[in-house]
Amino acid sequence: MKRVFDWLHGTTFKLLSLAVVIFLVWGTLAPLETIIWWLSQDEESMNPDASQPDATSDDDSSTSEASVNCYVVFLPGVGSYDADNLTEEESNFVDRVIETHPYCVSVRDVFPYSAANEGLVGERILAPVWNVIRQSDGLAYTVINIRNIWRMALSADPRYGPVYNRGIASAIIDRMNAASPMPPANQRINAIVMSTSGGAQVALGAVPYLDDWLNAQVYAISIGGVFSGRDGFEQADGVYHLYGTEDWIDDIGWIIFPSRWRWVFGSPFNRARRQGRYQAIETGPHEHDGDRGYFGEETVDDGTKYIDLTLEKLNALPIWSVNNHSTKQE
Structure with missing residues (x-):
């Protein structure tokens, strides 16, 4: 004693x-950063109703742009510190997805831990401090993780989440337009929001607004992600959670969020699960990150790379063709 x-x-x-x-x-x-950002926005920026242009008879889109009907948005995990800050493994993964699906373009410059899509090393007062921290290893870098975990928590918070997630959705649409101009509003598109780690919660939080603002099939793909069971499940055409047997991080979601507990029958997550609009799919012996993570280059016993195991499951999902049938809840 x-x-x-x-x-x-x-x-x-x-x-x-x-x-x-x-x-x-x-x-x-x-929440202060999000509240300050929200107070600085006008009605048009917060409600982009005309995200896709009206159809016209003299549409002069190029052949390559006109052929694009699919946007693959990738939101990184809590270790990210800036927009367009994917790791080499994540970039390689997204490149290979686009190679397999030529009618898709990638959107990889959304920072999911800022409602304003402003990275930590951008035009911020504390940017020099964050720049030093991001170049550090070990304990110092965990400060970025902790900061981003709180933003993920904001996304899941019913008080601040609607504002935060609306900002992320607006940033996603802006970067989609930058990647390839949106087709006319009468042309249905595929909006596939992929995410890993804490980015999965932010992706699901943005889904209701993407569904409202776009004429699109909206899919959320979690790759070892952590998310609540409240946001996005009723508006998405499908939510798919890919998980590895050696990844314990993705278990955090069903532990800390009551809306994912099986006995909370009426939660959006459980309704989607019972109706087949949510599926959890095992990818293999993946760890959360590293060489044996979902984007890793090491091989399993049969010689298959970890990244190839992930791509095999992803490419087999029924999300890659555009149709007019919706499985979401009205």
Whole structure:
């Protein structure tokens, strides 16, 4: 007992207590950035009703642009610090997806941990600090993870989530247009939002707004993602969660979010699961990241690369053709 008493009065415990307090205060202040951004927006930017242009008889889109009917949006995990900041493995993965599906274009410059789509090393007051941290290894870099985890929590929060997720959806549409101009509003498109880690929650949070603003089939693909069971399930044409047997991070979602517990029968997640609009698909012995992660180049016993196992499951999903039939809830 004396050891415990001494430890409670020791330096280690005091430092740990200070870290916990800072973590909680940081979380309390996390919504401020989103609230300030929201107050600076006008009606048009918050409600982009005309995301796709009206159809005209003299549409002069090029052949390559006109052939695009699919947008693959990739949202990275909580280790990201800027828009267009995919790792080499993630970029290779997205490249291979687009090679397999030539009518798709990739959108990889959305930062899912800022409603304004502003990276940590952009035009921010603390940009120099974040720039130093991002170049650090180990403990220092976890500060970025913690900061982004709080933004993921904002996305899942019913108080702040609607504003935050609306901002992300607006950024997604803006970058979709930048990747390839949107086809006319009478042309249905495929909007496939892929994500990993905490980006999965943000992706699902953006789905209702994408569904409202676009004439599109909207699919959410989680690759080892963490997400609640509240957002996006009723508006998406399909939600698919790819998971590896050696990935324990993706288990966090069903532990901390009651809306994913099986006995919460009326949650959007459980309704989608019972109706077949949500599917969890095992990809293989993937870990959450690294060489044996979903985008890893190491091989399993039969010589197949981990990235190829992921691509095999992804390409087999019934999401790649555009049709006028919707499976979402009205």
